[in-house]
Amino acid sequence: MWFRRKTSKKPSRRPTIHPQPGTLAPDTMSRIQRVRLPVDLLTPGMRVVKLDRPWTEVPVLFQGFTIETPDQARILRQYCEWVLVEGDDEILSSALDKVALHKQRTSRPMSETRPLSKEIPRARKAWNNTQVFVEQVTRNIELGNDLNLQDARPIIRDCVESIKANASAMFWMSRIKSRDAYTAEHCLRVAIFTVAFARFLGMPDEDLEIAGMCGLLHDLGKLKVPPEILNKPGALSREEFAIMQQHTTFGYELLRADTTLDPIIRDVTRHHHERIDGSGYPQQLQEWQISRFARLVSIVDAFDAMTSDRCYRDGIPASDAIRILYQNRGRQFDTDMVEAFIRMVGIYPPGTLVELTTGEVALIVAVHPGKKLKPRVEVLLDTEKRAVTPRTIDLANPTPGEQSEITRPLPDGSFGISLQARIHQLVTDHRVYPS
Incomplete structure (x- = not known):
């Protein structure tokens, strides 16, 4: 567990520095420079002095620290979009050289190392193995058996490797949908799109597996919702909707029992229905309180929910779902992420x-x-x-x-x-x- 230490040091009287992303701000007291960096460009040796959210909203040990381990940088990538760091030219120059390229990351197609025709067989095998895992977890929850969620890691790893080779192969697999297996297949599709979206946003490869786990397990709590509510045709009553909303808490409680899981997975399970205008649930969090990964999964979750057939209604076309996401950017969903997601899936997603x-x-x-x-x-x-x-x-x-x-x-x-x-x-x- 991470513990925070309060400092007795008096606050600095120097004015707050708000440099533009990727630009240096001189520190008049020393030769050390400060720069606002995207979290994906953090490296060991950089001293983090400010976050894009209160320190109390991120599980780090100190309020201000020098990155010494990959784990410290990874946690910041899971919760934040940017941080203010300081260091000398030797430490910062490499990251600054990458800022311009990082800004262009969502304007280019994802790289491919294998053609679609050759990647499809591997993608289908990874898809089927993941589907079997989700079905087994579903049965274990129904029977009250213990869950071994660590078994998901090698399965998600296979999905990551397929997406890195050619994401469209998994996108094709995700369009094969069944009305009768919505919850299980929804978790699987959200996992696939979350991995692909994280890669499209430029996250390091080591983050993709955790992102996939977040997507795969985000709706686990729905398996604790009574079927007559989960699959009810038509509108839910106020009381039924309140029970449905509890699925985020149910999922959080299920995952909290597994201390081997990364904390961000529990965070996403609990907060993927929070909205940046504070209108979400279960805690009505504000924008700065919602982690980066939770905001990412919330977009993927909504897109798949809108475009999937349910036992009581047909899904809407992808183009309509994209329009709804775009209309709700800046209110329900992160603006930059929505626009990037639309660039990734296109007006006509792969497999159309x-x-x-x-x-x-x-x-x-x-x-x-x-x-x-x-x-x-x-x-x-x-x-x-x-x-x-x-x-x-x-x-x-x-x-x-x-x-x-x-x-x-x-x-x-x-x-x-x-x-x-x-x-x-x-x-x-x-x-x-x-x-």
Whole structure:
């Protein structure tokens, strides 16, 4: 456990320094310089002198300390967006050189080391293994058995490796949804999108596994909500809604029993329904009280909830969910994160079936954050809606003679094309022709 020590030192009379991100502010008392840095650029040797929130809202040992271990930097990355640090030129120069590139991180597509066609088989295996784990946890909670949540780590690690190789493969898997397994599949999809979003935001690789655990376990408490309330068609009564809201506390209590879990996982489970305008639950926290990871998961959670079919209603199109998130940025959701999330998923998320201006039918392979209407697509039907050998077109950078645009999204299964069938075909081809 972390304990905080109050200092007896008198407060400094020097004026508060508020430099712009990535800019130096001279310390007139010494040659040490101060700079406001994104938390993802923190390194050992930097002295942290100010946070973007009160010190009491972050589980650190001292109010002002020099980063000595990776764990200290990791905790700041989980709770904060930026910090004010001080150090000499040797310590700060490397981080300052990366600030401009860090600002551009969400304007570029995520890197890929494997093509989608080769990553799909591994993604499906990781997806299936994670689904089995969630189902087992569900049964153990229902039976009152002890939970071994550490078993999730190697499973999430496999998901992380797949996302690092080609995130679109997992995005494709996440679009295969079942009405009857919403809670379990919702946790799985939120885990996948949380890992991908954390990577898109530029978080270090060592943070991705914990981010995935936050996403996977965020709604664990719903398994303690009576099914007649959880799956009730229509609006909940005031009393029923109050019980539903308790799922964040139920989940927190379930996870609190496992002291081996990172504290941020419990924090996210408890606070992923808090809103930055103070209108959320269970504690009506203000913006500065909500951790970075909780704000991240809240966006992913809302997006998946809106776009998923439930036993009592159909999900809305991704484009409508994106519009709702955008309309509520700055009130319910973190503005910068919402805008970054939209750049990541695009107007037509990977796995969406679309028709092109040529009349051809294609699946979205990957989006371009700077060109949301011009993703990379895989053409499966020609202009006459006849099956063709799949070929990939980058609508943002078409080859001569292949200029086209998207005219409309299509329901999965249109013209006999389904995402699930295409995934099955790629997996089968991989078995016949292993890479």
